[in-house]
Structures are given as structure tokens and as C-alpha cells.
Amino acid sequence: MLHSKSVDSMTFFSGFSFSMLSFFCLFLILPLTFQGQDTTKVLLDSHEKRLMGQAAVASGLVFTGAFFADAPVRQWMQAHQGRTADMVMHASNRMGDKKVVLSMNAALLGTGYLIDDPGLKRTSWNAVKSILSTALITEGLKYGFGRSRPYTGAGPRKFSPFPPNRHAFKSLPSGHTSVAFAFFTPFAEQYSRWIYLLPASTALSRVYKDKHWGSDVVLGAAIGFFTGYFFQHKNESVEVSLNKIVIRF
Numbered sequence: 001m002l003h004s005k006s007v008d009s010m011t012f013f014s015g016f017s018f019s020m021l022s023f024f025c026l027f028l029i030l031p032l033t034f035q036g037q038d039t040t041k042v043l044l045d046s047h048e049k050r051l052m053g054q055a056a057v058a059s060g061l062v063f064t065g066a067f068f069a070d071a072p073v074r075q076w077m078q079a080h081q082g083r084t085a086d087m088v089m090h091a092s093n094r095m096g097d098k099k100v101v102l103s104m105n106a107a108l109l110g111t112g113y114l115i116d117d118p119g120l121k122r123t124s125w126n127a128v129k130s131i132l133s134t135a136l137i138t139e140g141l142k143y144g145f146g147r148s149r150p151y152t153g154a155g156p157r158k159f160s161p162f163p164p165n166r167h168a169f170k171s172l173p174s175g176h177t178s179v180a181f182a183f184f185t186p187f188a189e190q191y192s193r194w195i196y197l198l199p200a201s202t203a204l205s206r207v208y209k210d211k212h213w214g215s216d217v218v219l220g221a222a223i224g225f226f227t228g229y230f231f232q233h234k235n236e237s238v239e240v241s242l243n244k245i246v247i248r249f
């Protein structure tokens with residue numbers, strides 16, 4: 001019994017340490033690498049930079065709290081299931097499906113060209129950039145963390161980095177949540193911030209359906225929001241020069 005507890009403690013701390021180290025590399029070390037290159041221009045005004053900074057701090061605090069509350073949050077969700085909630089959560093879950101999101105964005109983009117609406121065209125293209133960027137970041141982190149999904153019964157502290165395409169160990173971050181926020185954020189910023197209720201409901205549905213831990217959806221929401229906000233508010237000519245190779249996007 002004592003040996004089992006020791007193994008569980010080692011698993012928890014090794015997984016937790018790996019998570020914290022990964023976040024450190026992602027948010028601190030990676031940005032510093034650009035300073036050694038020729039130029040990096042990310043053109044956001046001071047207000048937008050300040051807002052993103054505040055959102056980053058808030059996201060970090062919420063993620064930390066959610067990480068330690070994952071187990072009780074899951075228990076509460078599973079204890080409050082119902083027929084009406086099932087229907088609502090099923091519909092909300094669909095809004096994070098890549099095929100559904102891309103189809104909706106294609107329809108909005110086509111409508112923008114059909115009615116010649118510059119704002120709708122620009123926002124739809126920004127959503128495309130946001131979705132693609134978010135999908136790449138999310139998938140990379142899923143493999144890097146290798147976190148077990150709630151339904152596996154392994155618990156929220158089980159991490160198996162770089163699983164060989166094992167869906168059950170690709171919980172962190174939530175892909176449905178990140179894609180939903182990546183898609184809806186440009187439109188929320190352009191038209192109405194009430195739109196944020198849609199991706200928020202997708203995040204809730206992933207925990208309700210026992211596909212993700214609460215902290216999974218917090219990180220997914222942060223990734224989708226930051227990419228969507230960046231592409232919607234940035235200047236049209238962001239440049240990254242890497243060894244004389246200039247990338248504009």
C-alpha cells in the first residue's frame with residue numbers, strides 16, 4: 001500500500017513538473033528565440049498589447065486553479081446530467097468540430113464576397129488564419145503533454161508525453177474548445193462580444209461529455225482567443241525575418 005502511494009506521488013509530481021516546464025518553454029523561451037533573428041514585427045497598438053497581457057495573466061491564474069480542481073469539477077458535472085442538458089451540450093459540442101467550423105467559415109467568407117462586404121471578408125480570412133494556427137499549436141501540445149482523458153480512469157495527473165497516436169492521452173489542451181474560440185473570436189471582436197457565449201458553451205460541453213478536464217478547456221480557450229484576437233487586431237503587414245527569409249502574414 002505504501003509502495004502504491006509512492007508511485008502515485010511520483011507520477012503526479014513528474015507529470016506536474018513536465019507541464020510547468022512545457023509552459024515555461026512555450027511562453028517564455030520560445031518568444032525569446034525571435035530576438036536573435038533579423039526582425040520581428042508584431043504590430044498591435046498599446047491598448048491591444050495591454051489587453052492581451054492582462055488576458056494572459058488571467059488565463060494563467062484560471063488555468064492553475066482549474067488544474068487543481070479538475071477532479072471535483074468532473075465529479076460535479078457527472079452528477080448533474082439531464083436530458084435537456086444533454087441536448088444543449090450536444091449542439092454546443094458540434095460548434096467545436098473542425099468540419100463544422102470550416103464549413104461555417106467558408107459560408108461566411110463566400111457571403112462576404114457575394115455581398116461585397118469588406119468587414120466580413122477580412123474577418124473571415126482572419127478566422128481562417130486563426131483556425132489553422134490554433135490547430136497546429138493545439139495538436140503539438142496534445143502530443144507534448146500526453147495527458148489522459150477523464151474517461152480513462154487514470155486521473156487528471158497522468159501524463160504520457162508523445163503518445164503513439166493514442167487518442168485517450170491527448171486531452172490537454174481541448175481541440176474543440178481552441179478551434180471554437182479561434183473561429184468565433186474574430187467575429188466577436190468585429191460584431192458583438194456576446195458571440196463569445198458560443199465557444200464558451202463548447203468548452204462547457206467538453207467537460208460535461210467527459211472528454212476533457214476543466215483545465216484542458218481553459219488552455220484551449222486561451223490559445224483560440226489569443227490567436228483569434230491577434231489576427232483580427234494586428235496590422236495587415238506583420239513580418240518575421242528569419243535569416244534573410246521574410247514571412248508576411
